[in-house]
Amino acid sequence: MITNLYKNGFEILMILPEHIIKLSTLEHIHRDPFDRIIASQALFENISIVSSDEIFDNYKVHRKWH
16 A cells, blocks of 8 residues: 555655644644644645645645645
8 A cells, every 4th residue: 555655656744843833833724633734744845735625725735636
């Protein structure tokens, strides 16, 4: 399963202290703490996320699944 992730160009992103610092600056829009961490990582790393959850749009995160 993990091999398929890499074959399709995905990477596993570790949670860094910088992501948590960015998280502390975000509005409390999303109730799910894990999704807020994903948003903070995407913003800090300037990367897109793959999600159908439109609430990420409120964080101005580039979402690849519409």
